[in-house]
Amino acid sequence: MEHTVASLAGSWTLTSILAVLTMAFPLLGFIIVGLCGKIAKEWGPKLATISIFISLITSIVVLGLVIANGPAPTVSFVWLQSGNLTLDFGFRVDQLCAMMLCVVTLVSFLVHLFSQDYMHGDPGIARFYAELQLFTTAMLGVVTASNLLQLFAFWELVGLCSYLLIGFWFHKRSAYQAAKKAFFVTKVGDIGLFTGIIMCLILSNPHTLNLEALPSAIASLAPALLIIIPLLIFMGAMGKSAQFPLHVWLPNAMEGPTPVSALIHAATMVAAGIYLVARCMGLFTLDSSGIALKVVTYVGSFTAIFAATIATVQDDIKKVLAYSTISQLGYMVMALGFGKFGYTAALFHLMTHAMFKGLLFLGSGSVIHATHTQNMHEMGGLFKKMPITAWTFILGSLALAGLFPFAGFWSKDAILVGAEATHSTIPLILALITAFLTPYYMTRCVWLTFFGKPRKENHVHEASWKTTLPLIILAVLSVVIGFVGAPFFGELFQRFIFFHEFESEAVNWTLIFGSTGLVLAGIFLGLAIYAWGWFKKETLIRVLKPLYLFFKNKWFIDEAWTFIAVKPLFYVSEFCHWFDRTVIDGAVNGMAWLSVVLGNIVYWFDAGIVDGLVNLVGYLTVKVSELVKWFDENVIDGAVNGVAALTGFIGSKVRKVQTGYLPNYATIMFASIALVLILVAWFAVLN
Amino acid sequence: MNYLLLILGAAIFSFGVLGALTLRNAIRILMCIELMLNGANLTFIATASQLPDPGMAQSMVVFAIAIAAAETIVGLGAIVAMYRAKGWVTLEQFSLLKW
Amino acid sequence: MNVTMSQALYMALAFPALVFAALTVTVKNIVHAAICLIGCLLSIAAIYVGLHADFIAAAQIAIYVGAIAILILFSIMFTHDVSGKQMSHLNRQAVLGVFVALALFGAISFFIMNTSESQLTTNFQGQMALPPKTSLMAVGDALYSDNASTPYMVPVEMASFLLLAAVVGGIEMAKKKEDEV
Numbered sequence: 023m024e025h026t027v028a029s030l031a032g033s034w035t036l037t038s039i040l041a042v043l044t045m046a047f048p049l050l051g052f053i054i055v056g057l058c059g060k061i062a063k064e065w066g067p068k069l070a071t072i073s074i075f076i077s078l079i080t081s082i083v084v085l086g087l088v089i090a091n092g093p094a095p096t097v098s099f100v101w102l103q104s105g106n107l108t109l110d111f112g113f114r115v116d117q118l119c120a121m122m123l124c125v126v127t128l129v130s131f132l133v134h135l136f137s138q139d140y141m142h143g144d145p146g147i148a149r150f151y152a153e154l155q156l157f158t159t160a161m162l163g164v165v166t167a168s169n170l171l172q173l174f175a176f177w178e179l180v181g182l183c184s185y186l187l188i189g190f191w192f193h194k195r196s197a198y199q200a201a202k203k204a205f206f207v208t209k210v211g212d213i214g215l216f217t218g219i220i221m222c223l224i225l226s227n228p229h230t231l232n233l234e235a236l237p238s239a240i241a242s243l244a245p246a247l248l249i250i251i252p253l254l255i256f257m258g259a260m261g262k263s264a265q266f267p268l269h270v271w272l273p274n275a276m277e278g279p280t281p282v283s284a285l286i287h288a289a290t291m292v293a294a295g296i297y298l299v300a301r302c303m304g305l306f307t308l309d310s311s312g313i314a315l316k317v318v319t320y321v322g323s324f325t326a327i328f329a330a331t332i333a334t335v336q337d338d339i340k341k342v343l344a345y346s347t348i349s350q351l352g353y354m355v356m357a358l359g360f361g362k363f364g365y366t367a368a369l370f371h372l373m374t375h376a377m378f379k380g381l382l383f384l385g386s387g388s389v390i391h392a393t394h395t396q397n398m399h400e401m402g403g404l405f406k407k408m409p410i411t412a413w414t415f416i417l418g419s420l421a422l423a424g425l426f427p428f429a430g431f432w433s434k435d436a437i438l439v440g441a442e443a444t445h446s447t448i449p450l451i452l453a454l455i456t457a458f459l460t461p462y463y464m465t466r467c468v469w470l471t472f473f474g475k476p477r478k479e480n481h482v483h484e485a486s487w488k489t490t491l492p493l494i495i496l497a498v499l500s501v502v503i504g505f506v507g508a509p510f511f512g513e514l515f516q517r518f519i520f521f522h523e524f525e526s527e528a529v530n531w532t533l534i535f536g537s538t539g540l541v542l543a544g545i546f547l548g549l550a551i552y553a554w555g556w557f558k559k560e561t562l563i564r565v566l567k568p569l570y571l572f573f574k575n576k577w578f579i580d581e582a583w584t585f586i587a588v589k590p591l592f593y594v595s596e597f598c599h600w601f602d603r604t605v606i607d608g609a610v611n612g613m614a615w616l617s618v619v620l621g622n623i624v625y626w627f628d629a630g631i632v633d634g635l636v637n638l639v640g641y642l643t644v645k646v647s648e649l650v651k652w653f654d655e656n657v658i659d660g661a662v663n664g665v666a667a668l669t670g671f672i673g674s675k676v677r678k679v680q681t682g683y684l685p686n687y688a689t690i691m692f693a694s695i696a697l698v699l700i701l702v703a704w705f706a707v708l709n
Numbered sequence: 710m711n712y713l714l715l716i717l718g719a720a721i722f723s724f725g726v727l728g729a730l731t732l733r734n735a736i737r738i739l740m741c742i743e744l745m746l747n748g749a750n751l752t753f754i755a756t757a758s759q760l761p762d763p764g765m766a767q768s769m770v771v772f773a774i775a776i777a778a779a780e781t782i783v784g785l786g787a788i789v790a791m792y793r794a795k796g797w798v799t800l801e802q803f804s805l806l807k808w
Numbered sequence: 809m810n811v812t813m814s815q816a817l818y819m820a821l822a823f824p825a826l827v828f829a830a831l832t833v834t835v836k837n838i839v840h841a842a843i844c845l846i847g848c849l850l851s852i853a854a855i856y857v858g859l860h861a862d863f864i865a866a867a868q869i870a871i872y873v874g875a876i877a878i879l880i881l882f883s884i885m886f887t888h889d890v891s892g893k894q895m896s897h898l899n900r901q902a903v904l905g906v907f908v909a910l911a912l913f914g915a916i917s918f919f920i921m922n923t924s925e926s927q928l929t930t931n932f933q934g935q936m937a938l939p940p941k942t943s944l945m946a947v948g949d950a951l952y953s954d955n956a957s958t959p960y961m962v963p964v965e966m967a968s969f970l971l972l973a974a975v976v977g978g979i980e981m982a983k984k985k986e987d988e989v
Contacts (some may be wrong), residue, residue, distance in 0.1 A: 703919065707918075
């Protein structure tokens with residue numbers, strides 16, 4: 023093994039101990055709340071929230087320590103050993119990990135707090151919290167994993183939690199179907215990921231899956247393999263991070279409780295794909311032709327614009343946010359495709375996106391909790407009644423839209439700069455169009471939800487502090503968190519997380535003003551249509567009918583999947599059926615016909631020649647038999663009848679043993695075995 | 710050495726016998742048969758651990774597990790079929806063997 | 809009797825195995841029984857690990873806990889016995905069964921206790937110094953290598969056919985017949 027296998031006790035540092043503790047608390051919470059079940063309805067949620075709060079504190083300390091001392095040495099011990107293959111189980115706490123730890127625990131804590139009200143009175147609340155805790159543990163496991171297989175194990179655990187939580191209201195048909203869909207679609211990607219991992223394991227020299235050692239271990243492979251392996255790993259990321267064409271599960275995942283959508287399907291789990299690609303960036307850059315990274319960029323940029331267009335026509339507030347999430351994830355994936363130019367930007371956007379998308383989902387949860395509907399056309403006029411929710415939601419929307427100086431602006435700008443630096447013209451154009459569409463659909467969403475006249479009678483009011491506090495915290499973060507990566511404030515984030523070496527990015531005024539202009543134009547268009555009514559919505563729909571229907575039907579992707587994947591399966595099975603009926607059955611029938619013909623020939627031979635001989639023998643036999651018959655009737659029958667009578671008499675007594683009661687038979691069997699054993703013991707051993 | 714484990718194996722086996730003889734639900738009896746097999750397997754492994762090359766004895770256990778799997782499949786298939794046909798799975802209600 | 813470290817460890821592992829085995833047989837609710845069975849199988853797997861039989865332990869968990877126990881749970885759901893609800897979970901001759909099981913246990917234990925330590929290990933004295941192969945390699949050697957001292961190649965194939973036959977048979981038995989509704 024090239025990398026050093028640290029002994030269990032050797033190189034533990036305070037940082038790694040705290041990182042492991044960060045994982046341990048939610049795990050403990052999961053075990054306690056999960057095992058107590060119904061007993062834990064009252065105190066379970068509180069306990070879970072406290073445990074995650076402690077995790078949050080330890081993770082912040084970890085971040086502080088990593089900022090102060092740099093990454094902690096990887097702690098690992100041997101997980102399994104087989105032949106010349108050794109797999110470690112380790113914790114790698116570096117800058118990326120420390121940042122992810124903080125993001126995950128922070129959003130998770132706020133979601134725990136928020137759910138206290140949102141899930142109040144739900145009969146499955148203890149299960150809900152147990153699953154949230156398990157999810158947090160698994161997610162922290164993904165970010166601290168030191169080797170690919172360990173990462174994959176936690177990755178699947180995260181997927182399982184996502185499945186459980188989407189299907190949390192499993193009595194709802196749509197919910198459990200959405201859960202199944204999410205599970206299967208992400209599995210499609212995971213097959214790729216797992217294949218990639220196995221290829222890494224087999225082809226690397228020396229055999230290793232350690233994330234630090236892997237790039238150098240597979241560096242000397244054939245160029246084609248160096249394209250295939252990263253792309254297989256990227257497949258896993260496509261599934262988890264909902265990239266086209268594996269995005270179909272994410273909109274359906276909104277069937278889960280809204281806090282779950284905030285935690286899993288906006289802030290953390292879907293970011294795991296980004297994290298995976300970032301972690302394996304060393305593998306992607308091995309490909310000297312750059313094809314792997316190009317694919318990543320194009321998938322990401324297409325997903326970004328594709329999902330943004332769909333988001334413009336959704337009626338369900340959570341669906342808007344879901345498609346917006348897909349679009350923003352596309353942004354991040356696109357940035358990852360720029361290699362070292364976009365690495366930092368992608369992770370920066372991941373962090374800011376976690377804040378404002380978590381905020382938006384929790385805000386929508388607050389609205390849904392108050393109005394009991396998810397359809398934006400049934401809301402409206404909530405601004406006065408829910409001021410805190412409305413203000414925080416608007417701040418989140420502005421951050422998502424990427425308006426100066428909110429968080430989204432800085433990270434989006436960093437991505438655009440990356441696109442410019444790599445001269446990726448098409449992705450840059452797609453990203454700019456997305457940057458225009460995003461403020462448009464968010465304006466539409468905000469206006470329909472909070473402004474205008476109430477379109478439905480409702481008596482809504484703000485919920486308790488447990489609901490509003492997370493919103494306020496996230497809103498503050500959405501506003502200020504961008505400054506850590508702003509070029510005018512020392513690029514703290516870029517100095518902290520980078521690929522190979524830190525490079526200061528040039529301030530590109532054209533892009534800054536250009537994108538700000540696009541954002542303002544988007545907001546203006548949204549206001550023009552929905553607030554001021556300059557254009558009649560119906561007229562627009564009529565004029566742009568084909569486009570509208572195309573977006574409304576989500577680019578017919580679900581139909582395409584049916585056409586590409588589901589239908590052919592039917593056809594294949596139809597064909598097999600037909601083949602079975604005609605070819606195989608035909609062959610069988612042919613054999614049967616042949617047999618009949620042969621049989622007829624044999625019959626003629628039999629009837630003509632063989633029968634004559636047989637008849638002669640028969641005649642002789644009859645004569646002999648007549649003699650025997652006489653003897654039989656008089657002498658033997660008498661004896662036989664006597665025996666039969668005796669047997670019958672004994673049988674009538676003995677058959678009572680056959681009770682027909684199965685346990686009796688078994689008992690007799692085992693009793694006999696015991697008896698034999700006892701007899702052997704008696705005669706052979708004791709004497 | 711392994712008296713403890715051998716006795717444990719015997720005890721688990723006997724619990725399996727106990728269940729097989731006293732319970733009425735067919736699935737539970739199947740579970741008890743699994744217990745018996747496990748008791749036997751445990752004995753195998755405990756003894757094997759004394760050998761310099763435990764591979765032989767352990768491969769016996771591999772076979773035992775494979776056969777247990779086959780037995781469970783067939784058993785459960787039979788139970789499901791029985792449930793379809795009769796509507797119950799209590800073994801003692803079967804009296805076709807009665808004279 | 810002096811309790812050594814490893815004996816203490818085995819006792820710690822044996823206790824849950826025994827308790828779960830007892831519960832599997834005695835609890836009334838069949839689902840609880842299945843879960844106790846899983847607990848017992850897991851405890852046994854832990855003992856296997858202690859005996860350096862990691863492959864068997866993995867197989868135990870994967871096949872018994874992962875497949876068989878789940879299969880059992882599924883069939884419990886499929887065959888929810890409505891009529892049997894009020895009945896006792898014991899059959900009519902349960903008392904007799906207790907005595908038989910006790911007798912069997914007594915007889916087996918008698919044999920175990922009468923086997924001297926030397927009888928168990930005599931044949932192998934002196935060979936224990938050999939470095940043990942890892943369990944996985946030992947099992948792999950025994951099952952698959954083509955050397956003459958390990959004759960299990962064919963039986964392995966037979967076992968796989970047995971499993972295949974069992975799967976086909978199980979499906980055939982359990983599936984809905986065409987004349988049923």
